[in-house]
Amino acid sequence: MRPLTEAETRAVFEKLGRYIGENIQLLVDRPDGTYCFRLHRDRVYYLSEKLLKVAVSIPRDNLVALGTCFGKFTKTQKFRLSVTALDFLAPYAKYKVWVKPGSEQSFLYGNHVLKSGLGRITENTAQYQGVVVYSMADVPLGFGVAAKSTQECRKVDPMAIVVFHQADVGEYVRNEDTLA
Amino acid sequence: MAAVRVEEVLAAAEEQEAEKQRSITVEKELELEFDLGNLLALDRNPPAAAGLRGAGPRREALLRALARDNTQLLVARLWELPAERAGGAGGPLVARLPEPAFRLPREKPPPRPRPPTRWEQFARLKGIRRRKRTSLVWDEQAKEWRRRWGYRRAGGDPARAWLAEVPEGADPEEDQFARLRREKRERVARNELNRLRNLARAHRAGTAVPAAPLHPTGHQSREELGRVARVARVSTASLGRFQPRLPKEPAEPPSRSGGRKRRFEPLLGNLAAERSRQLELLRDMGSKKPVLDITRAVNKQLRQEEAEAAAAKGKKQSQRGKRGRRQQRAGRSSKKSGARRQQQQRPAGSSTGGGKRKKA
Numbered sequence: 001m002r003p004l005t006e007a008e009t010r011a012v013f014e015k016l017g018r019y020i021g022e023n024i025q026l027l028v029d030r031p032d033g034t035y036c037f038r039l040h041r042d043r044v045y046y047l048s049e050k051l052l053k054v055a056v057s058i059p060r061d062n063l064v065a066l067g068t069c070f071g072k073f074t075k076t077q078k079f080r081l082s083v084t085a086l087d088f089l090a091p092y093a094k095y096k097v098w099v100k101p102g103s104e105q106s107f108l109y110g111n112h113v114l115k116s117g118l119g120r121i122t123e124n125t126a127q128y129q130g131v132v133v134y135s136m137a138d139v140p141l142g143f144g145v146a147a148k149s150t151q152e153c154r155k156v157d158p159m160a161i162v163v164f165h166q167a168d169v170g171e172y173v174r175n176e177d178t179l180a
Numbered sequence: 181m182a183a184v185r186v187e188e189v190l191a192a193a194e195e196q197e198a199e200k201q202r203s204i205t206v207e208k209e210l211e212l213e214f215d216l217g218n219l220l221a222l223d224r225n226p227p228a229a230a231g232l233r234g235a236g237p238r239r240e241a242l243l244r245a246l247a248r249d250n251t252q253l254l255v256a257r258l259w260e261l262p263a264e265r266a267g268g269a270g271g272p273l274v275a276r277l278p279e280p281a282f283r284l285p286r287e288k289p290p291p292r293p294r295p296p297t298r299w300e301q302f303a304r305l306k307g308i309r310r311r312k313r314t315s316l317v318w319d320e321q322a323k324e325w326r327r328r329w330g331y332r333r334a335g336g337d338p339a340r341a342w343l344a345e346v347p348e349g350a351d352p353e354e355d356q357f358a359r360l361r362r363e364k365r366e367r368v369a370r371n372e373l374n375r376l377r378n379l380a381r382a383h384r385a386g387t388a389v390p391a392a393p394l395h396p397t398g399h400q401s402r403e404e405l406g407r408v409a410r411v412a413r414v415s416t417a418s419l420g421r422f423q424p425r426l427p428k429e430p431a432e433p434p435s436r437s438g439g440r441k442r443r444f445e446p447l448l449g450n451l452a453a454e455r456s457r458q459l460e461l462l463r464d465m466g467s468k469k470p471v472l473d474i475t476r477a478v479n480k481q482l483r484q485e486e487a488e489a490a491a492a493k494g495k496k497q498s499q500r501g502k503r504g505r506r507q508q509r510a511g512r513s514s515k516k517s518g519a520r521r522q523q524q525q526r527p528a529g530s531s532t533g534g535g536k537r538k539k540a
Contacts, residue, residue: 002445003446013465029459052447126476
């Protein structure tokens with residue numbers, strides 16, 4: 001377990017910034033305690049100082065996970081955000097996509113969101129912008145990348161993909177073994 | 181019946197007798213070599229090889245018998261030694277062991293010579309030799325030989341000194357007794373400090389790695405020479421910062437971690453500093469974003485063009501009614517300005533022009 005280096009922190013913040021923009025400040029600088037990021041076996045964890053002090057006394061080989069896993073660094077040092085970060089992304093999301101009840105299931109199985117399943121989308125979402133996907137009842141389902149900007153979404157045909165799937169809460173069941 | 185039982189009993193008794201005899205006398209081909217000073221018995225008889233091969237209870241039994249026999253012989257020899265009663269008549273019988281003949285090797289490495297202390301170095305330098313002091317000194321006051329220091333020393337008991345003169349040039353208000361006590365304490369402390377320093381120096385000298393010779397011998401490898409050259413470069417007053425490089429020496433930035441490849445922040449270091457660093461990083465990342473977002477500008481332009489297309493369609497449909505109104509309005513403002521207004525709204529996305537027509 002170690003703190004992130006400068007380059008790693010930059011990569012993580014860039015990725016997070018695509019979804020929550022400048023609200024990362026609210027994650028870094030919280031009024032209710034000191035929270036920090038730590039790297040353990042290529043995974044980035046977000047945890048409070050209190051928990052860190054306790055985790056320090058566990059040997060590295062025996063430590064499995066700590067705090068909340070935000071994602072992991074791949075072998076080529078790219079940062080991949082995982083669904084376990086959704087609880088922290090959802091309240092601060094800048095661009096949101098609401099999915100109709102009919103295609104919620106499809107999204108939760110890992111498919112992309114089609115135009116036919118799109119309920120609402122935040123105005124002036126750019127193309128390839130990171131978005132958080134909600135159900136119509138405002139329950140966060142996961143996050144993805146907007147395949148079309150809001151303007152284009154209005155014009156495309158119903159079978160076109162509007163949001164690329166990145167992570168969804170169904171992974172908690174599908175990828176139970178590999179989630180940190 | 182009775183006869184059989186008697187025979188059995190007699191056989192058992194005879195066996196027991198043989199057992200007792202066997203337990204004392206031991207037959208060996210070669211005599212054992214004894215070193216009673218170390219309680220050592222050396223058995224050079226070849227063991228029964230067939231029995232010892234392979235683990236098992238038979239092997240255990242053979243080894244046990246061998247050990248028992250040899251111990252019996254050793255103990256028998258011990259009983260032959262001259263013995264006496266320790267601690268008077270009722271005490272235990274103690275054998276007096278001879279000097280050990282077998283030389284055991286050292287358990288620990290031999291002590292290395294300690295490095296000379298600072299005084300010893302100075303004395304060697306100056307050629308001061310140690311003069312043997314007499315242990316007794318003639319005390320004029322008491323008119324007898326007194327010891328140099330310690331109980332009833334020659335200079336009189338310092339605790340009972342009732343007079344302490346104020347030396348010339350000293351502050352008359354100063355307490356001389358307190359001064360003497362303080363100076364003694366300081367002397368003691370200084371001596372103790374020097375003693376500890378000498379000890380530390382000796383200890384450090386023992387654990388120090390022997391340095392490579394810094395002048396070239398003929399037998400140094402390439403790595404050694406490189407290392408030596410690096411040391412020589414850094415051994416200047418400014419630690420090698422202004423040292424010109426040799427013709428083929430590569431320019432090497434000094435590694436702060438001293439040879440280790442990567443160095444990370446401490447795990448539980450200053451968390452507040454870490455947080456402020458991250459906030460600064462966020463600020464830097466945020467400030468670098470271009471103010472003009474290309475995609476948003478393009479989207480605005482697209483919206484604008486759509487709106488114009490829609491408006492133009494609307495115009496064509498209700499042209500007549502509008503034309504009359506237009507000509508009335510155009511009376512006040514000239515046709516030129518109207519054309520200019522149209523031209524201004526055409527070209528690519530100036531945000532103010534687009535902003536007026538459609539909200540972003």
